[in-house]
Amino acid sequence: MPRSSKLSIEQINLLDYGSSATKSLDQTMSGAITVRAYDPQVVDLIPEDLKDPLFVYKPTVPIENQAWVSWGDRIYATGKLAKLKRGDLSLHHLKQERIIPKSLAAIFPSLGDRRKATIAVVGQLPAGEWASRDELSRDLTQALKEFNTPLGVYKVKATVIFMPEGAGIVAYKEMNDPNFYDKSIASFIIGFRNLSALVVEGGVQSIIRSSKWGFSALVQDVSDHVKEQSVERLTPILSRAFNPPYRLESNVLLDRRPFFEITHARSGAKQVQEVDQLVAAAEAALERYLKSAIGWMQGVVNELSGSCDEVILSGGTAETLKRHFSKRWMQQFPLYSFHAELSLPTSLDDKELGVRLLDPYAALMCLSPSIFDAITV
Structure with missing residues (x-):
């Protein structure tokens, strides 16, 4: 040998x-x-x-x-x-x-x-x-x-x-959670292209799966419902609108201001009307996206052999839509965290x-x- x-x-x-x-x-x-x-x-x-x-x-x-x-x-x-x-x-x-x-x-x-x-x-x-x-x-x-x-x-x-993807967050949990091997943990990584799942039951990977429900699905939906606005043009605008650097009222879904940057009309009533249309399309797309993404994640959780002890949401889209996922996910499954409370x-x-x-x-x-x-x- x-x-x-x-x-x-x-x-x-x-x-x-x-x-x-x-x-x-x-x-x-x-x-x-x-x-x-x-x-x-x-x-x-x-x-x-x-x-x-x-x-x-x-x-x-x-x-x-x-x-x-x-x-x-x-x-x-x-x-x-x-x-x-x-x-x-x-x-x-x-x-x-x-x-x-x-x-x-x-x-x-x-x-x-x-x-x-x-x-x-x-x-x-x-x-x-x-x-x-x-x-x-x-x-x-x-x-x-x-x-x-x-x-x-x-x-x-x-x-x-x-x-x-997601194995780093799970490994961090393994090193820092003394009860890790007694838990079933579903880790969801929500990126631009995909929404992926990594499920660990008693320390053993049981599910590795991917879906199309990344941020690009939401952006494409908005693009399909407005005129002459590409995914590339809409992506940074929607990211800022859904996750502005200041607090929004709880009943406000997004910040209108970024949309003024991409209107074809540059001022006046026509520009405001165009922003109204963009905001309406974005809010409707958000509702459809959250229903589909959370539904897919709930389906993965339902496949576990027993109860799910913890859900982890991570990735750039999870952060961009954090307050929306928090509000909706708490109704579906209260035991969750973002990024396993890890900080950079x-x-x-x-x-x-x-x-x-x-x-x-x-x-x-x-x-x-x-x-x-x-x-x-």
């Missing part, structure tokens, strides 16, 4: 492949953590594309704004560079098709001049891609062995670990990602000691 030897891990790259942003938490052996965020777009390229002046490396431009990666016969632009090439936001096909280029593009900036490195990659997969984890692990490990970037060729030896150190929130970093941060905190101490080959 071959002997095992300690694999000297130089850093951990924890990756969250969100539809609104790819988030990377990079931790070195010293414990220092760097947060990076990248636009989610990815676009396929051909070799001739790299001759375009757009792809000439510019030292004064942040590398994440000019990232492309290639391995084998595949070439992709990612982030802002892909956006300029009209990259796909990946709402209408499986994320797994874009996970490897997103991973490579998030990893090489953290390595800088270290063209050879030994790292651990921890990727958080949506429930819909969980079945592909073994294939993805193999393909990402292979791609990392040698890939090209604007900074040159990298050769990376990697241990790749995938975990389902302010030193890590320099990208203003807030609660969207909580699940990957919790995963990193729970996994890094064992990764740095115990990985063998």
Whole structure:
């Protein structure tokens, strides 16, 4: 039997492949953590594309704004560079098709001049891609062995670990709740693209499932009921309207003010009328969305073998619609929390990602000691 030897891990790259942003938490052996965020777009390229002046490396431009990666016969632009090439936001096909280029593009900036490195990659997969984890692990490990970037060729030896979205929050509960193994816990991650469920009964994962009820479903509903307002245009407006930085009266569903920014009429009665139509469409869409999303979550809870002891709601959409979920969920199921009461150190929130970093941060905190101490080959 071959002997095992300690694999000297130089850093951990924890990756969250969100539809609104790819988030990377990079931790070195010293414990220092760097947060990076990248636009989610990815676009396929051909070799001739790299001759375009757009792809000439510019030292004064942040590398994440000019990232492309290639391995084998595949070439992709990612982030802002892909956006300029009209990259796909990946709402209408499986994320797994874009996970490897997103991973490579998030990893090489953290390595800088270290063209050879030994790292651990921890990727958080949506429930819909969980079945592909073994294939993805193999393909990402292979791609990392040698890939090209604007900074040159990298050769990376990697241990790749995938975990389902929400597993970080659940791992945090396991470490901090003395009654964890006596509980049935349903963790729901409500993001932009999906609403996913991770259910743990007595410490054992029993349900991993995904649905279409992310924030994009609500935004699309509004877009379908108003004239000439795209999902891209409506998304930031609705986020601010549903979650303004000040308190709304309990009977007020949203803040009207952001809608004035996207009306076609720029002043007067016509603009007010247009805002009224947008607000009415948003309020009606919210009612339909909450009914569908909460109904789906209640259906998952009903599948548990016994009673559900705790529900955790997390993700960016859970925070955006927090007061609405609180009001409706309390009527359905009173035992719940947001983000398992976990908070993010302010030193890590320099990208203003807030609660969207909580699940990957919790995963990193729970996994890094064992990764740095115990990985063998």
